[in-house]
Amino acid sequence: MGADDNFFALGGDSILSMQVVSRLRRTGLHLATKDLFTHQTVAELATVVTTGPDRADDGPVTGDLPLTPIQHWFLTTPRANHHHFNQSALLELDGEPDPTALEAALTALLTHHDALRLRFTEQEGRWHQHNPPPPATPDRLLTRHDLTGLTPDQTDTALRTTADTLHTGLDIGRGPLLRAALFTGGRDHPGYLLLVAHHLVIDAVSWRILLDDLDTAYHQAAQGHPVTLGARTTSFRDWARGLAAHVAAGALDHELPYWEEALNSAPLPVDHTPEPATTAETRTLTRTLDESDTTALLRAAPTAYRTRINDVLLAALALALARWTDRDRVSVDLEGHGREDVLDGVDLSRTVGWFTTVHPVGLHIPDRADLGPTRDWRALVKSVRRQLRTVPGNGLGFGALRTYGSPDIRRRLERTGHGRLVFNYLGQWDARRTGTDTGGGLIRAEHGSFGQDHDPRDPGSHLLEAVGAVQNGRLTFTWHYRPDTHEETTVRAVAEDFTEALHQIARHARNSL
Template identity: 40%
Template sequence: MPLLPVGAWLTELTPQHDRFSMSLICDLPVGIGEAELLGTLAAVLDRHDVLRSRLVRGEGGCGWELEVSAPGSVPVAGLVRRVSCDGRWRSPGWRAVAARELDAALGGLDPAGGVMARFVWFDAGGGTAGRLLIVLHHFVVDGVSWRILLPDLAQAYARVREGRAAGLAGVGTSVRRWAHALVEEAGRRGSELGYWRGVLGESEPVLGRRGLDPVVDTMATVRTVRVVVPAGVTRALLTSVPAVFGGGVNDGLLAALGLSVARWRGRERVLVRLEGHGREEVVVPGADLSRTVGWFTSMFPVRLDVSGVDVDEAFAGGGAAGRVVKAVKEQLLAVPDRGVGFGLLRYLHPVAGGELARAAQPQIGFNYLGRFSASDMPEELRGLGWTQVGEFDEIEAGL
């Protein structure tokens, strides 16, 4: 199958992408045995094709594709590392072990070799719930996919422990069908090119002190800033602000971003790369991606415009703040099909791709990941384990 646009973006960005992944750690059911764990993981890998894929060169050595092997072809036991531990999950020792095992699992990913997944079983003994670290290469997973995978793991385990077949629900539209449909759709998107020319047409001065240097500016030099937002602010952002303006969470977040850049750099119009879930089923009539695992993320540029706004008044909570939220909401609504067409033209269109590659590039990336909680697990599967451990985010950030 062709790589989806976001996968093509990654291969173009850097040839060193083996560790580019998503990871999650979850509590396991108390008393789960090795055979049950392996059976559960095998059932999920057999259901979701992309988890059995490998990265290959396209015909004639041009571009990249994913090649999927048959169900049952992945030796799951070779992907699981078992680590004995005492179950004291909040101890410094546990966090050090988890960080070390995460790093090792990342080093074991090999998309070209067909290793898109690694698992670390932290076995705390028969009387204590262990934990499972799940590391998946980004080629095969996105944020929405976890909402499919965790319930599937719980469902498969519930059946495997009773000696029954996993019986996981089928997949509506496969990644392969979706990928080929997007290639076809890209050929029909030529009329949209003018819109993206307009977004990228302005010059984009360097935002920081200098441009990026790929020799110096690597992951080893990245700094992470974490901010804990008060509950009241969070509640307003997620509920009352969207309700008042009839929009979404992104409207408030991007309004704040636009105002911050205006105050920081005096730039009232700034180019931002947005990420969306990319599962815009309207693009492929009849598509159903509700049960499809893969990396569907869409990336597209938006020109945030806060010109004519009194920035000081907005930061003071005056009426200017509301006007910016409304303006940003309208700017986002003007993006055709929530931006999915940009990736089609940039990475799947033989002519438009080159033009868009030469255009101005955003220097700021923005992504609101949404929320994942226990309520995302079907009620009948709660209590079986397989619940996400939120504190692991801190371990990932520390790496």
């Protein structure tokens, strides 16, 4: 990469921008995440970057804090088991691990990242969260499992049995809400590390922070050094308190007309009348683009259309939905990382917690019949880009107003509720560096979630979910659906239209350069 290469033209996105800011901080260089959007090359960033020590670290935070909008949504939604709603990562290790150093590293994560110590209790029908101090006697976070002599089938069974035990063993009232299992002695690999955390305390961005810090902490502990992870950024507690006060003061009230209009879009069709969201079965359907199309979408399309990857993906999705519904206007709920620059003096680049936002957006898509190479794909992407730029605050205000707004505002936004499809692009997992600056990394490869993350009796918040990420150089989208509501043939047709639109955009972008 050269000094004048554009960050977004190289495949950058909002999540990667936070990784850049986070890693620069550890070298003594300071940027705001928004700087990468206004200064998109290294040469331009050099004019705004600052140097110097981190601000003073006040140490672990404690005390009560308000539920964030996404936490409030989760805890006030009827569920089979609030304790079983997790995220996980199965990590293939790059060498024979030192279990003592690994336990020390995990304990350091729990001390450094305050959200991992959160506790949740229900009193008289209301949920509360509290940040206790690090325990005087550290919790044992790591269990060890010897796979020596097991066949591949036995190894897989042992991994899955342990994973499901971890997933079902979390208690949001007692904690800890991060657990780990180390597997060694297996054939053809030095070991696996499985991490399981309750979703109330972590999100996709947090995992990237956590895995970087795990790598650093492990190497420090293995070399006999004290574990130091640098100064803390703004705590999850202070962010939650600040956001609640910001909304209560009326700072986001002006967004209300936009959100009321966004909620007026017609819902997506269903094949069968949905059953009550209690025990409905869910299934998945996956579509993957090849490396050539993935590279074109990440690098050629942002350059050709002067836009970002999310705009490209949503243009293709909106077209597929318009073809399905036979309407020019479609509605979709978007998931975002939620770490928006709305409060002064806040730095969330290395803060762990559940910040996710979900907000509705209505998109107008004319000429929905054309899915071929003769379509003006540039015009489609630019039209969607313009419409997405009208969303206030990248969607943060919708959930914030529904949680912290006045009773009248909450009533007006609860009136319609969420849509039926939610879209979530998780970014490029390939971009996470696993090695340290001083040698090989702890982690050789990341294999994503593992085991039963959620209680199978909970069907999810939406009738359809489209979740995508880039891993191993290929863009994959997984569609989650309920067969009691949508036939597989329906979901497959929409997914294939979406995939074909992405293929056509990739082809057009390559030819436009």
